[in-house]
Amino acid sequence: MGNKLLKSKSKKINYTELTDHQIEMLVSTTKFSSQQIREWHHSFIRDCPSGKLDRKQFIEIYQQFYPQGKANAFCTLAFKAFDQDKNGYVDFSEFLSAIALTMSGEVKDRLSLAFSMYDINDDGTLDKKEIAQIIKLIYEINGKVNLKQELSPQDKARMIIEKFDHDGDKKLSREEFINGCLNDSEIRKLLAP
Template identity: 50%
Template sequence: MGNKQNKTNSTELTPKHISLLKANTKYSEKEIREWHAGFLRDCPSGKLDKKKFVEVYKQFYPNGKADNFCKFAFDTFDANNDGSIDFEEFLLAISATSQGDIDDRLAVAFDMYDISDDGQIDQKELTKLLTAMYDLVGETDRKGDKDPKHRAQEIIAKLDVSGDKKLSKQEFIAGCKNDPVIRKLLVPNV
């Protein structure tokens, strides 16, 4: 506030940024400022890099291995692909995963699972994500029904309406909404 510089830096929260974030989230200006202060406490440069992102996740999942899962999550949230997450990307990601309606939140999960960015999730992608999720929560028993490859096969067989052995965004969202067991596995916070 009161800073009349023409050039903005990555730690500044301008009225334009606040307006943009208010328009794209359900946060009030006060909440946006609180999130921003916390973000800068953790990331004084105004940028969250992959290493710090993994550190944060490790605090939430101390018994798991966060590295693989974080790679997928980080790449999803780094919207401009510059190798870091700035405050706008951070708050929009937090909002989409915590404030959005179920369709919005499932869409974000789909985007993270669609590693190849081709608009489809195939068995290989789903297996990688399930493995990363097991690592994250410290799940070591991966035999039988818990085998990620077997689990991915089952999920795709159950949700794949078109029969192409892949999941479109619509199939993923509809399937997760209609099957609470699969939803809890693939999108635990929804």
């Protein structure tokens, strides 16, 4: 019986501490220095004392970057992409990995993260409905209310599908999305700034 108690205690993860091993792993995967990682961790724990950032907290923080628009729905998608293990919260490693990717990652990696965010139904493709919904959310987050100069989200989505869909299935695979955005800077700026 004492063995069971010992096992259950050893499985408990302390999300507020950062071990040397975790720092080494983050240095190798994020390209941040160990000092930068410690600083990021200190700030993360200051803002999130439990070491776990739930969806509501994530949205509150993320919305600060988009004060001019409505960011709630877009932030929910970002949270889904950041929560890599799908446990309902973002821990420090997930947070820092996503920050590193968005700050200094390769364009292809950022586009892959964007694809993961935009694949709302998690089927590995983007259809016209998903793309239109994302464009609408991007317009909202940037505070675009008067869209008379812009194509509607549905028309823009149709145009993107027509331009990027190489296999004719009226959906975009991750590869089609990434390659299309790499070859069209205007659409890339819209979908993965």
